[in-house]
Amino acid sequence: MRAFRSSLIGLALLAAPVVQAQTPLGAPAPDAARIAAARPVVDKIFPAGTYRRMMDGTLSKMMDGMMDGVMKMPIAQLARIGGVPQDKLAGLNESSMEQISAIIDPNFRQRTKVGMDAMMASMVDLMDGFEPKVRDALTRAYARKFDGRQLSELEAFFRTPTGDLYARQSMMMFMDPEIMSEMQAFMPEMMKKMPDMAAKAEAATKSLPPPRKIADLSQEERGRLAKLLGVKASDLHDGAATHDEGTK
Structure with missing residues (x-):
């Protein structure tokens, strides 16, 4: 179950570049002319099928890396993240989930991977259906952030060889191995800091x-x-x- 939660966090990170494209509450809608000028720009940087290209295979590999990191974490650290009081952890040693599952459930890692891959396949289909709304939101965001002249200049740049390459690769760069490596390292690091983050959150709300x-x-x-x-x-x-x- 923890692996599935990690997968969902990965998906949230993946979607982060376009989440901000949602129309702010109360913000005036951009005019039709700027929407029309923004659409070919978005067609270049976020063509149909972008989410599928980003998620197929690559995201599964990223989740595998994250899961490997979690499996190697000491049980005491995982228990601390789960809210177990420090005084209850004194007897726990540096044994990892990987070592324990090898005894209790030798197929745990394979079971988790198969389950995650099945979930990823469903998520790809889900994102395919969601993508048109994201593209429309991204179009409105570009129309709001750039005026007609700037949008025309972007479109002209995207018609050049360098601009075309940049447009096609700009979103896919988030799935580059360099980025994936850092994202894989992020999850175990975040989990290490989770008890301290939870303590700070509790302290911040103590006066309520x-x-x-x-x-x-x-x-x-x-x-x-x-x-x-x-x-x-x-x-x-x-x-x-x-x-x-x-x-x-």
Whole structure:
């Protein structure tokens, strides 16, 4: 399951270059002329099928590298990331998940890879369907950031041999082995720092009041909450909530 979470993080990093293309809330839409001028520019830098080219094979290899890093991490470090208190980790040595799984589940690594590859195939199909919306959003972003003259200059540059090569490779550069190597190294490093990051987040929110319990809610609030959850108000009580959380 942790491997699948890593895969999703990788996908989020992959999508980062175009996420900012979403229209900001309240921002005026660019005029039709600039949209028309931006479209051929986006057609060059983000042609149809870009996500598939970025994700096919390359992302799977990146996830393999990330998983290898996680498998070699000491169990104590993984437990600390999972929120196990430091005093409970005293007896854990430097054994890794890789060493333990070799005994408990010799097929764990292969099972994880096969599962991740299947998930990646589904994600490629999903991104194919999502891509037209991204292209439209990217077109609006270019129309907002560049005026008509600048967009014409970009299009003219993309008609040159160097410009054409740059346009075709600009998005694919994020999947270059040099970039992939750094992204693979990022995941274990982030996991090492996760306990400290979680502690800082907890400290930052310490001054806020704790979440209310069911018993703290008014009758009207209980009714609204029950309606949102699709249950009866009488079914809401703190004991049930605590039990459910403990079984997750």
